[in-house]
Amino acid sequence: MLTLNVNGQTMEVDVEPDTPLLWVLRETIGLAGTRFGCGQGLCGACTVHLDGVATRTCILPVSDVGTAEITTIEGLSADNSHPVQQAWTELDVPQCGYCQSGQIMAAAALLAENPLPSDSDIDAAMTNICRCGTYSRIRKGIHRAARLTERTQ
Amino acid sequence: MSISELSRRRFLQLGPGASAGLLIGCGSRELDTIASFATTREEQRFRNARLHIDTDGSINFIVPSTEMGQGVQTALTMLVAEEMDADWNRIQTTFAPYDPAFDNPSYFIQVTGGSNSVSSHWVKLRKLGAAARAMLVEAAAERWGVKPGECSVAGSIVSHPSGKSLGFGALAEAAAQLAPPDDPALKTPDQFRLIGRPVPRLDTPAKISGGAIYGIDVKLPGMLYATVAQSPVFGGKVASWDEAAAMAMPGVRKIVALEDGMAVVADSHWRALKALEALSIRFDDGPNADRNSEEFTRMLEASMQEMDKEPFPEAAQRLDVEYQAPFLAHQPLEPMNCTAQVTPTSCRLWVPTQNLHGAAVAAAEVTGLPRQEIEVNVTHLGGGFGRRLESDFVKQAVTVAKEVDQPVRLLWTREEDMQHDFYRPVTRARFQIALGADGTPEEWHTRIASPSSFQKVIADNFPEFSWLPVQALLGDVNMLAGLGTSFVQSNPFPYAVGKLRTEDEIMDIPVPNGSHRSVQHSFSGFCKEAAIDECAHAAGQDPLAYRRRLLAEEPRYLGVIDLVAEKADWGRPPPGRFQGLAVHRSFGTYVAEVAEISFAEDGSLRIHRIVCAVDCGVVVNPAIAESQVHGAVIWGLENTLRCEITIQGGRVEQSNFHDYEVLHLHEAPDVEVHFVPSAEPPTGLGEPGAPPVAAAVTNAIFAATGRRIRTLPLTRHGLSI
Ligand code: FES
Numbered sequence: 118m119l120t121l122n123v124n125g126q127t128m129e130v131d132v133e134p135d136t137p138l139l140w141v142l143r144e145t146i147g148l149a150g151t152r153f154g155c156g157q158g159l160c161g162a163c164t165v166h167l168d169g170v171a172t173r174t175c176i177l178p179v180s181d182v183g184t185a186e187i188t189t190i191e192g193l194s195a196d197n198s199h200p201v202q203q204a205w206t207e208l209d210v211p212q213c214g215y216c217q218s219g220q221i222m223a224a225a226a227l228l229a230e231n232p233l234p235s236d237s238d239i240d241a242a243m244t245n246i247c248r249c250g251t252y253s254r255i256r257k258g259i260h261r262a263a264r265l266t267e268r269t270q
Numbered sequence: 271m272s273i274s275e276l277s278r279r280r281f282l283q284l285g286p287g288a289s290a291g292l293l294i295g296c297g298s299r300e301l302d303t304i305a306s307f308a309t310t311r312e313e314q315r316f317r318n319a320r321l322h323i324d325t326d327g328s329i330n331f332i333v334p335s336t337e338m339g340q341g342v343q344t345a346l347t348m349l350v351a352e353e354m355d356a357d358w359n360r361i362q363t364t365f366a367p368y369d370p371a372f373d374n375p376s377y378f379i380q381v382t383g384g385s386n387s388v389s390s391h392w393v394k395l396r397k398l399g400a401a402a403r404a405m406l407v408e409a410a411a412e413r414w415g416v417k418p419g420e421c422s423v424a425g426s427i428v429s430h431p432s433g434k435s436l437g438f439g440a441l442a443e444a445a446a447q448l449a450p451p452d453d454p455a456l457k458t459p460d461q462f463r464l465i466g467r468p469v470p471r472l473d474t475p476a477k478i479s480g481g482a483i484y485g486i487d488v489k490l491p492g493m494l495y496a497t498v499a500q501s502p503v504f505g506g507k508v509a510s511w512d513e514a515a516a517m518a519m520p521g522v523r524k525i526v527a528l529e530d531g532m533a534v535v536a537d538s539h540w541r542a543l544k545a546l547e548a549l550s551i552r553f554d555d556g557p558n559a560d561r562n563s564e565e566f567t568r569m570l571e572a573s574m575q576e577m578d579k580e581p582f583p584e585a586a587q588r589l590d591v592e593y594q595a596p597f598l599a600h601q602p603l604e605p606m607n608c609t610a611q612v613t614p615t616s617c618r619l620w621v622p623t624q625n626l627h628g629a630a631v632a633a634a635e636v637t638g639l640p641r642q643e644i645e646v647n648v649t650h651l652g653g654g655f656g657r658r659l660e661s662d663f664v665k666q667a668v669t670v671a672k673e674v675d676q677p678v679r680l681l682w683t684r685e686e687d688m689q690h691d692f693y694r695p696v697t698r699a700r701f702q703i704a705l706g707a708d709g710t711p712e713e714w715h716t717r718i719a720s721p722s723s724f725q726k727v728i729a730d731n732f733p734e735f736s737w738l739p740v741q742a743l744l745g746d747v748n749m750l751a752g753l754g755t756s757f758v759q760s761n762p763f764p765y766a767v768g769k770l771r772t773e774d775e776i777m778d779i780p781v782p783n784g785s786h787r788s789v790q791h792s793f794s795g796f797c798k799e800a801a802i803d804e805c806a807h808a809a810g811q812d813p814l815a816y817r818r819r820l821l822a823e824e825p826r827y828l829g830v831i832d833l834v835a836e837k838a839d840w841g842r843p844p845p846g847r848f849q850g851l852a853v854h855r856s857f858g859t860y861v862a863e864v865a866e867i868s869f870a871e872d873g874s875l876r877i878h879r880i881v882c883a884v885d886c887g888v889v890v891n892p893a894i895a896e897s898q899v900h901g902a903v904i905w906g907l908e909n910t911l912r913c914e915i916t917i918q919g920g921r922v923e924q925s926n927f928h929d930y931e932v933l934h935l936h937e938a939p940d941v942e943v944h945f946v947p948s949a950e951p952p953t954g955l956g957e958p959g960a961p962p963v964a965a966a967v968t969n970a971i972f973a974a975t976g977r978r979i980r981t982l983p984l985t986r987h988g989l990s991i
């Protein structure tokens with residue numbers, strides 16, 4: 118049994134210790150919003166926050182998570198009210214949407230660390246793949262979310 | 271949407287209001303015939319209904335096309351809501367299950383592809399909405415004792431100048447008793463309230479909360495998890511495996527042999543993957559083990575030798591040039607998957623597919639059940655791009671589900687996906703062009719060679735006709751799309767050249783191929799537009815003016831060329847920058863693109879912006895339309911720059927995103943999309959943005975360096991961004 122802290126809740130999971138956190142979240146815990154794209158840490162579809170840091174979970178053995186606080190897309194907000202989600206709504210960022218949980222988690226982590234990122238900050242931080250080519254709306258969305266956050270502070 | 275909404279139960283019971291209200295649909299095979307199903311039995315009513323108006327005023331529209339990001343869920347709903355004058359906020363949508371009622375009106379099978387969802391439903395779905403509106407109005411007029419023509423409708427409310435008004439919900443039951451009109455009148459464009467506006471996408475909220483259900487998210491009680499390994503060499507077979515070792519792994523339930531591989535079924539995906547490793551499969555590579563990309567290129571080059579050795583000896587100038595583009599993979603971000611539950615008398619599927627018909631055909635073949643008995647439920651698709659027109663993974667899921675008592679979700683790894691795609695085929699073309707004294711092409715001969723999937727498409731989707739050697743008899747009618755003038759090609763070669771002659775050869779190359787976003791146009795848009803650029807330069811004329819002259823009789827081509835010239839400031843690039851132009855029509859839509867590039871000090875290529883002008887007729891939703899063209903440009907660009915599938919030892923060399931390098935955010939240039947205002951019926955949008963990109967970029971490279979790029983990708987020429 119391993120104890121995990123997911124979206125503010127403590128849970129026990131009974132899985133092999135080498136199981137990537139991604140599959141524990143999706144199949145054991147039932148939080149399917151974190152998605153599988155490549156399994157090799159290359160695409161970012163599986164991004165969640167570990168203690169606030171954007172982390173790719175497809176290559177992260179669950180036994181390495183320890184006591185870190187895990188936040189998944191489901192834990193980002195209950196009602197799409199996180200500034201990144203608000204900006205994504207305004208701009209209708211998703212196309213197929215499959216990459217977007219990961220994109221949103223990566224963007225939220227970037228903004229938490231750097232509330233007013235420049236284009237080059239965004240270039241450096243946003244390495245997630247989108248096969249639909251939503252990159253320009255993602256960039257605009259991050260700038261918009263930064264302004265939304267500024268306004269509410 | 272929850273999982274339960276995907277089940278048959280949900281499809282049959284629409285909630286408490288299911289037995290009341292107005293339920294209308296289109297008769298299965300009779301296009302544009304609207305019939306009321308209000309009196310048929312419950313199941314029939316739902317299965318054929320496209321639109322349900324509940325007594326509480328909520329509206330459920332069954333979306334006949336699958337949503338893979340192209341925005342049809344929103345766009346098609348807009349068509350219906352427009353003519354209904356419905357309250358947009360009261361509309362819910364459901365994805366259509368497999369049923370002939372939802373066949374693609376142009377293809378007569380239930381498939382989403384060819385960028386035709388909006389164009390093929392343009393009249394049909396508006397008539398559906400108009401019929402509903404007419405019945406609701408008639409019900410109101412009857413109740414009030416007034417003439418229907420005196421009533422107006424807005425926001426799901428029918429009103430009369432006397433001050434009376436009633437909502438759709440209050441009228442639904444009375445309307446259901448009325449006969450639907452045969453041919454309800456449609457609005458004229460000036461009456462549109464929704465069409466033409468950037469209405470927010472219906473799927474955004476679920477796609478940003480993590481709640482949208484893709485195929486990979488389907489979870490059924492007792493469900494097991496399967497994964498597969500297929501022979502890396504095309505045409506190879508399984509030689510041996512260690513069943514005992516795999517069965518000894520935790521959670522493993524079953525090992526199942528597939529046509530060219532093995533599947534492992536376990537109680538979790540990770541356990542299935544680990545057991546697959548333990549299975550230690552050895553493959554017999556079969557007859558293709560020494561085939562490779564270089565050899566395929568030599569075959570294509572040899573085919574080109576069939577043309578004249580010394581063409582047009584009399585011509586003032588002549589061009590004799592060859593173009594080639596490589597195999598490309600689709601790689602939608604959601605790997606191939608399908609969930610299946612099979613009993614001796616039933617087969618249920620939950621699958622992200624563009625092709626519900628093909629999925630049912632595949633399942634029928636494996637189970638022996640009649641096709642109509644196969645239940646196919648479609649989820650959101652994590653990208654399609656043509657890959658999900660194929661049903662190979664459906665066949666595997668059903669094969670595996672037959673062997674166990676529980677439902678099974680079969681999921682591929684990215685590596686399987688990369689190595690077992692149906693690739694855009696490697697294609698080569700040769701142009702022999704004679705230019706007259708004024709630089710006009712007097713003769714234009716094209717030869718093209720590539721493998722074809724035509725026969726396979728027929729075998730997969732119409733097995734009853736698979737005995738017909740269609741490909742042998744007709745060739746591949748699509749191979750010359752954009753390059754020829756045959757009557758079956760809806761997008762003919764556009765330039766006014768003296769004499770056009772085309773020939774083609776289907777090559778026997780043992781690598782699976784299929785429809786890849788924009789299909790043959792991804793190549794014809796490149797080679798035709800680069801070749802015409804070569805002609806313009808040979809003639810010493812501006813590439814834009816040269817094209818305009820040869821397209822003088824083509825007003826819609828001129829429209830996009832002139833618009834892109836204006837928006838890109840053609841001929842006046844900023845200092846140090848260079849422009850390239852390409853224009854191509856595909857799926858009925860005209861697209862002109864200008865690439866603006868420069869070279870950095872270190873010799874690397876900079877793509878500053880791609881400006882697009884698009885004539886797709888009426889733009890139903892400009893925000894979605896922009897995203898489709900924009901996305902297609904990014905797609906076309908990565909394939910221009912560096913994407914390539916290569917074959918060595920009969921197998922694909924690439925395996926994941928580290929060696930199949932798709933475009934990332936920091937590399938995506940500015941893309942501007944402008945639409946030509948039009949009242950023509952809408953044409954395709956998901957694909958037409960892609961074909962011009964490669965030539966726009968390579969023509970700009972020529973403008974900058976005098977170097978003519980005739981083979982893709984650019985990395986083959988030492989060029990990278
Ligand atoms: S699935 Fe984890 S990075 Fe791609």
Ligand code: FES
Pocket residue numbers: 211212213214215216217246247248249250251339603652653
């Ligand atoms: S929206 Fe489809 S992969 Fe990003």
